[in-house]
Amino acid sequence: MLHLPLPWRQLRLSALAIAILGGCTHSAPDTAAPDPLPNIVLIVPDDLGRHDVSFHGGEIATPNIDRIATEGVRLERFYSAPVCSPTRAGLMTGRYPIRFGLMRAVIAPWRDYGMDTSEVTLPEVLAKAGYEQRGIFGKWHLGHFDRKYHPLRRGFTEFVGHNTAVDYFTKEREGERDWSHDYESVDEEGYVTDLLAEHAVRFIDRHANAEAPFFLYVPFSAPHSPLQAKEEDLPLYADLEPLEPPRGWEESTAGRPLAADERRRNGRRVHAAMVHSLDEGVGRILDAIDGHGITRNTLVLFFSDNGGSVGIGDNGPYRGAKGSVFEGGTRVAAAARWPAGNIEGGGRIEAPVSYVDVLPTLMGIAGIEDHGGKPLDGVDVGDVLAGEADAGPARDFYSFIAQLDPEREQVSVAEGEWKLVVVGPPLVRQGSAEVSRTLLFRLAQDPLEERDVSAEHPDLVARLLQKAADFRALQPPNPVAPFFAGREGFKPPPNWQFPDA
DSSP: OOOOOHHHHHHHOOHHHHHHHHOSOOOOOOOOOOOOOOOOEEEEOOOOOGGGGGGTSSSSSSHHHOOOHHHHHHETTTTTOHHHHHHHHHHHHSOOOOGOOOSSSSSTTOHHHBOOSSSHHHHHHHHTOOOOOEEEEEEOSSSSSGGSSSSSTTSEEEEESSSSSTTTTOOOOOEEEEEEEEEEEEESSSHHHHHHHHHHHHHHHHHHHHHSHHHHEEOTTTTTOOOOOOGGGGGGTOOOOOOOTTTTTHHHHTTOOOOOHHHHHHHHHHHHHHHHHHHHHHHHHHHHHHHHHHHTTTTEEEOOOOOOOOTTSSSTTSSOOSSSHHHHEEEEEEEEEEEESSSTTEEEEEOOOOOGGGHHHHHHHTOOOOOSSOOOOOOOOOOHTTTOOOOOSSOOOOOOOSSSSTTTTTEEEEEEEEEEEEEOOOOOOOTHHHHHEEEEEEEOOOOOOOOOOGOOOOOHHHHHHHHHHHHHTTOOSOOOOOOOTTTTTOOOOOOGGOOOO
């Protein structure tokens, strides 16, 4: 079970522990010392399919990722956004990123855009609770054209990694190296996944025995494209066959055609080898935690930033894939570990949990009641993880994407057992609802979204459609542009280095 160590809300220390620590058997004092705050390790891979992990029965062996689930709990209904940047923005702020224009699409390499600097971020919040060391090792993807968007300006104390997807061997994007240690561009040899794990382990080595707890965020770029695996890993999955396109794949690709079978077969095999490297990296991080004897007081939270890509990542029987608001695009592989009386190993959490819940839940663990920012959309789900509540608080869940085609938006709203999906022109445009495709699913009975029951519940559809329209109306006037806008003729600066504006 999970016992939240809230220093000014829950002071406890067992009499047995006091006897051991004090070398005596007298009764406990009236006031017990608070539990120390846990180290927090947040691991977020990129484009990992829900069934790319073996704890969900996938065909890729992931023994180290499985350790988090078997030694902790599986989060069976963890929801991310449909693509990369929105998920990262939501977990950093506890707010739906549509509120600050960062939910329609990712921040493309050629985009002069970044996460609103007026938003309070997760590392800034944890700093208030005494987390002195706050490291990020991986893909940032929340702005790079100006240093005001840099991780070190958003609450982190250390950074090694890159801004968007890069070549796994050369670290290049658009012909320029995108690889930095803090602010400095560095020419570092090695495979990106291995390097990120190595730097994360070094961070643990430096700070494991410090008096203050640490926060470690590892947003691995794997297994996101470009599809590049280490030569020695490719034979491991040379016999994998291509995946069948999931139902609803058209929405995931905005109607773009699928790759040929042979290309998907090769892509699937390379993807699996990349997941193998990812799993080894996760294992190195867990081994470092265990090796320093800090396992008991280290919370590890693992989840993918979105579903796997069409025909490459395995999202199991769910409808859709990365780039869609269907379950295959947003219901991701996730698990949490906090051993020795905190999270009971081998459990399963069936209640829905969202990426925007990360910040408020960690606030609860750290004992922070007011984060000093704008109103949160996420909630503290500590009681759900503790097994003290079968379901979280009653609330709606929203999703939105228009990454490739601004005239083919997707908006969803889930209310209890019902989920409405709307595909079409922007809902804020008059008359758009009449020409959109509207689907209603009863998730409690139909989690695979196989049966559209909208015709049977017109009143419910109308009510949820209004909720979807209200959510879509939150987008400000100048949101992030669709992915390919502005790409033509773009040339990055040397080594992707941008000065202060």
